[in-house]
Amino acid sequence: MSTLHLAGFMHSSHVVLSHAIWRHPQTELGFLQPEFYQTIAQILERGKFDLVFFADALALPDQYGNSPEVGLQYGAQGMVRLDPMLVATVMATVTQHIGVGITRSTTYYQPYDLARTFATLDHLSNGRAAWNVVTSGRTAEAKNFGVEQHLDHDRRYDRADEFIQVTAKLWDSWQPDALILDQESGIFADPSKVNYVNHEGEWFNVRGPLTVPHSPQGKPVIIQAGSSDRGKDFAAKWAEVIFEIKHTPAQMKVFYDDIKSRLSQFGRHPDDCKILPTFTPFVGETEAIAKEKQSFHNDLIHPLVGLFTLSSHADYDFSQHDLHQPLVDIPFKGLRGLLEVAQELTRSQNLTLADVGRLYGQGVLAPQVAGTPQQIADWMENLFRAKACDGFVISPAHLPGTFTEFVDWVVPELQQRGLFRSEYATATLREHLQLPTVRQPVEV
Numbered sequence: 001m002s003t004l005h006l007a008g009f010m011h012s013s014h015v016v017l018s019h020a021i022w023r024h025p026q027t028e029l030g031f032l033q034p035e036f037y038q039t040i041a042q043i044l045e046r047g048k049f050d051l052v053f054f055a056d057a058l059a060l061p062d063q064y065g066n067s068p069e070v071g072l073q074y075g076a077q078g079m080v081r082l083d084p085m086l087v088a089t090v091m092a093t094v095t096q097h098i099g100v101g102i103t104r105s106t107t108y109y110q111p112y113d114l115a116r117t118f119a120t121l122d123h124l125s126n127g128r129a130a131w132n133v134v135t136s137g138r139t140a141e142a143k144n145f146g147v148e149q150h151l152d153h154d155r156r157y158d159r160a161d162e163f164i165q166v167t168a169k170l171w172d173s174w175q176p177d178a179l180i181l182d183q184e185s186g187i188f189a190d191p192s193k194v195n196y197v198n199h200e201g202e203w204f205n206v207r208g209p210l211t212v213p214h215s216p217q218g219k220p221v222i223i224q225a226g227s228s229d230r231g232k233d234f235a236a237k238w239a240e241v242i243f244e245i246k247h248t249p250a251q252m253k254v255f256y257d258d259i260k261s262r263l264s265q266f267g268r269h270p271d272d273c274k275i276l277p278t279f280t281p282f283v284g285e286t287e288a289i290a291k292e293k294q295s296f297h298n299d300l301i302h303p304l305v306g307l308f309t310l311s312s313h314a315d316y317d318f319s320q321h322d323l324h325q326p327l328v329d330i331p332f333k334g335l336r337g338l339l340e341v342a343q344e345l346t347r348s349q350n351l352t353l354a355d356v357g358r359l360y361g362q363g364v365l366a367p368q369v370a371g372t373p374q375q376i377a378d379w380m381e382n383l384f385r386a387k388a389c390d391g392f393v394i395s396p397a398h399l400p401g402t403f404t405e406f407v408d409w410v411v412p413e414l415q416q417r418g419l420f421r422s423e424y425a426t427a428t429l430r431e432h433l434q435l436p437t438v439r440q441p442v443e444v
C-alpha cells in the first residue's frame, strides 16, 4: 500500500492561516529569530515530515479600508513576512532530511535570478528544495514593482508558463557530470557540458548558462495551488505537489479527481503529482479536551482581523459593508475558491459579515479537526483511502506546539497503521515524495 505525505504549513511571520497564533499563550514569539524556525524544522523532521512549506506575498495588505491600520492593530496575516528563502536556508542547515518549500512569484521575479536561487538552495540542502509557483493576484503587490495595475489573470498564467520553461532550461544548462574537479590535472569542468540556453520568447530573453552547477535534484520540486480552470491546467502541466484549502471532504474528492484526470492530458501519470489538502489539528487526551483547545483558540479571533485578510485574499474592500449584514456577492477576483466557500457558508448558516470575519481569521476556512490522536488519524485515513488526497498539510494553531503535539501523538498512530514512514528511507525531497527523478521541460 502506498503511504501518505505530510507537509508543515508556515509563514515567515507571527501567524499562518490561524490569526490567533501570535496571541495564543502557548506560542513562543520568536518569529524574527532563526532559532524559532530551526526548532520547527527539527520537530517536523523528528516526525519524518516530507517538507515544511512557506507561503509568501510581496506586499503589506491594505485593501480593508484602503489602509493597513486594522491589520497592524490586530496582527493580521501578511503584516510581517521575512524573506522565506533565507528562513528556509537557516532551517536546512540544522536538518538532514526534511524538504524546504518556498513561494516565489512568476509575475515579479526574473527566471535567471529565481533559477539561481533555487539551485543554490538545492545544493545547500543536499537536494531538499521546492518552489511554490504563484502568479501574485493582488494590486498591492503590483504597486511595489512600479506597476499600477497588475496583469490580468490569464496573462499572468501565460507568463508563468514561459517562466517555468526558462527556469527548467537554466537548471539543465549544466549537465550533471560537467564538473570534473581534477586537482592533479588542473581541469575544473568540461566546457562541452555547460551550455547557453538562448531562450527568446514572448516574455523573456535569457541567454544563460546558469552560474550554478547541476543541483542534487536537478530541479526543485514544483508546488502549485491554483483553483481556477486555467490554474488547474497549469497545475496539471507543471505541479508535482498541489496544496489546497478545501472546506469539506466532498470538495477535496471533487478537486482530487479533477486534477488527477487533467494530468493525463499533459502526458503525466496520476502519481506524478501529489495532492495535499490543509487542516488544523487540535489533539487531546479526550475528545472533550481537544474541543476545549479548539474553542479556546477560536475565541482569540477578532472578527475584523479575519475580514482584513478576506479583503486581501479577495482583493476587495469589505469595510464598506455593514458587519451585521450577510456577506455580499462581489465580482470574483483574488482567491475565488475561498470566497465561494464564505458565500456558501453565509447562505447555509445565515451568517453575518462579522461571523464570516471570525471564521476566516480562525484559519482561512481550512478545516479544523479536534479529537484524540486516534480520531484525527481516522479522519486522515478515511480521506486517504477514499482517494480524496495523497497526504496533508498541517496548519498550526500555536507554534511550535501544534507541530509538537501532532508529531508526538498523531504521527505514531499513523505509523502503527502503516500509513506513514517510520524513518526516512530516501535522500532528496523528490524521492521522499516518490516523484519521477527528473522532469523534462515541456515546450510552451
Ligand SMILES: Cc1cc2nc3c(=O)[nH]c(=O)nc-3n(C[C@H](O)[C@H](O)[C@H](O)COP(=O)(O)O)c2cc1C
Pocket: 054, 055, 056, 057, 103, 132, 133, 134, 135, 136, 137, 153, 224, 225, 226, 227, 228, 229, 230, 231, 232, 243, 244, 245, 278, 334, 335, 336, 337
Ligand atoms: C494552500 C494555498 C497556498 C497558497 N499560497 C500562496 C502564496 O504563498 N502566495 C500567493 O501569492 N498565493 C498563494 N496561494 C494562491 C494560489 O497560488 C493561487 O493564486 C490562487 O489559488 C488563485 O488561483 P487561480 O487564479 O487559479 O484561481 C495559495 C493558495 C492555496 C490554496
